[in-house]
Amino acid sequence: MKKIALLFTAALMMVLVSCEKEEEATYQDGTYRAEAAEYSHGWKNFMEVTIADDAQTSVNFDAFSEEDENLLKSETTAEQYPMDPHPSVWIPQLEAQLLAVDILNYDGIDGVSGATSASDDANALFDLVLEAAKTGDTSTQILSGK
Numbered sequence: 001m002k003k004i005a006l007l008f009t010a011a012l013m014m015v016l017v018s019c020e021k022e023e024e025a026t027y028q029d030g031t032y033r034a035e036a037a038e039y040s041h042g043w044k045n046f047m048e049v050t051i052a053d054d055a056q057t058s059v060n061f062d063a064f065s066e067e068d069e070n071l072l073k074s075e076t077t078a079e080q081y082p083m084d085p086h087p088s089v090w091i092p093q094l095e096a097q098l099l100a101v102d103i104l105n106y107d108g109i110d111g112v113s114g115a116t117s118a119s120d121d122a123n124a125l126f127d128l129v130l131e132a133a134k135t136g137d138t139s140t141q142i143l144s145g146k
Contacts, residue, residue, distance in 0.1 A: 026104060027051050028136035034128035036121065037144045039066040043073055045118065045143075047125040051103070051133050059098045061122050062091060083114075090115040094122045103130060 028051070035046035043063040050058040065071040073081060074091040081087060090112040097109040106126070111119025121143070128141040 025054050027054050027130065027133040029053070030133065030136060030138050032129040032132045032138060032141070034125040034132070034141035034143060036125075037142045040117075042066045045121045045125060047122065047129060049098075049126070049129045049133075054104055056099060056101075056103055059095045059126075061095050061098065061125070063087075063118075085112075085114050087115075087118075090118070094119060098122065098126055106130065 031048060031050045033046065033048045036044050038044070043065060045061070045063045048058075048060040049056050063073040065073070071080075073087040076087060078086060093112045094109070094115070097111075101109060108123045109119070109126075111122070124143055125141075128143055132138070132141050
């Protein structure tokens with residue numbers, strides 16, 4: 001009887017100790033950046049994501065101009081970038097979708113109608129950011145093949 005009580009006590013202690021262990025984070029906290037390897041139609045997409053406690057706290061997706069790296073696609077006028085819908089409309093929509101997803105179960109976003117290519121790029125850049133965040137690599141990740 002003593003042996004059974006001793007085994008039961010040992011098993012109970014193991015269960016209690018394992019319950020006290022804190023789950024290990026999947027992603028390391030930090031700010032991560034990814035960008036396209038090359039310009040496409042005069043623009044290079046990039047993304048910056050800040051992660052804390054296995055959740056993204058900010059997402060910045062945009063593109064800068066090949067002619068003027070200080071010019072962001074989201075800040076262009078209709079004359080500078082004649083697209084319908086304009087990037088000032090769909091870029092915030094993409095950012096909001098990426099900010100709303102559960103990164104622990106991320107498998108892409110649907111994107112924005114009228115901005116299919118940019119939506120695909122946003123998914124690919126977000127994938128790169130998440131891969132880097134697994135190891136804490138805060139260097140700029142480059143999306144090749146675009």
